[in-house]
Amino acid sequence: MTEPLLRVRGLTKHYGPRLGCAEVSFDLDPGEVLAVVGESGSGKSTLLSLVATELAPDSGSVGYRMRDGVTRDLAALGEAERRALLRTDWGFIRQDAALGLRMAVSAGGNVGERLMGKGDRHYGRIRGTALDWLAKVEIAPDRIDDPPSRFSGGMRQRLQIARNLVTEPRLVLMDEPTSGLDVSVQARLLDLIRGLVAELGLAVVIVTHDLAVARLLSHRILVMRAGRVIETGLTDQVLDDPAEPYTQLLVSSVLAA
Numbered sequence: 001m002t003e004p005l006l007r008v009r010g011l012t013k014h015y016g017p018r019l020g021c022a023e024v025s026f027d028l029d030p031g032e033v034l035a036v037v038g039e040s041g042s043g044k045s046t047l048l049s050l051v052a053t054e055l056a057p058d059s060g061s062v063g064y065r066m067r068d069g070v071t072r073d074l075a076a077l078g079e080a081e082r083r084a085l086l087r088t089d090w091g092f093i094r095q096d097a098a099l100g101l102r103m104a105v106s107a108g109g110n111v112g113e114r115l116m117g118k119g120d121r122h123y124g125r126i127r128g129t130a131l132d133w134l135a136k137v138e139i140a141p142d143r144i145d146d147p148p149s150r151f152s153g154g155m156r157q158r159l160q161i162a163r164n165l166v167t168e169p170r171l172v173l174m175d176e177p178t179s180g181l182d183v184s185v186q187a188r189l190l191d192l193i194r195g196l197v198a199e200l201g202l203a204v205v206i207v208t209h210d211l212a213v214a215r216l217l218s219h220r221i222l223v224m225r226a227g228r229v230i231e232t233g234l235t236d237q238v239l240d241d242p243a244e245p246y247t248q249l250l251v252s253s254v255l256a257a
Helices: 044-051 079-088 107-117 123-136 153-165 183-200 211-217 235-240 245-256
Strands: 006-015 018-028 033-037 059-065 071-073 090-093 171-175 203-208 220-225 228-234
Touching (some): 018 044, 018 059, 018 220, 018 228, 033 044, 033 211, 044 059, 044 171, 044 203, 079 090, 079 107, 090 153, 107 123, 107 153, 123 153, 153 183, 183 211, 211 235, 211 245, 220 245, 228 235, 228 245
Parallel strands (some): 033 203, 033 220, 090 171, 171 203
Antiparallel strands (some): 006 018, 006 059, 059 071, 220 228
């Protein structure tokens, strides 16, 4: 059997006396989408930050299968190795696109910067690839020299997607990527994300409080409450026949809305 792309074991994080998450473990295969769901304060964002190495765990490990086929403990990577991984083989699409973009840099520059991180220095090729990716995320080519500060919220999020996917990463982390957008913008963005994930065969960990987003995008689901995983399984199975009372409550609250 193929080794998982991502192997998370026993991740635990405390903020003083408060628990962030406890003993979280899961595997993620290439091309698989895992949704992490739960209410605010359930620990899902802490888990994503630990996986992204933005936080150091109190205990546990995150293993990643590098392109040479060797699984490495991310905590053991040197800073240069870690930064190279984050710039090229991983993507991170944040809820607030302004945190994932260079707001004073042009749209084309935001996309091209990742290509330069992989060593491309040919201006014409970089600009051409940036134009291709702007088209993929439905941004008009005549906006390539505009900074994201001139874009709407939905356009910023689409630009952030282009910036992250241009290097053909194998793993993408998403933190509430459609939260805070108008419903019509959300639907369009979700269709875009779903299409690109399938087309590129991306492995994705997506954090969301929206069970409809989890159902649309994910193969498997992980339900968190008070920092702990309380239920996990195939997405449709968990959402159609939840075993845990808390998951039942989450599902019923959506049906009643």
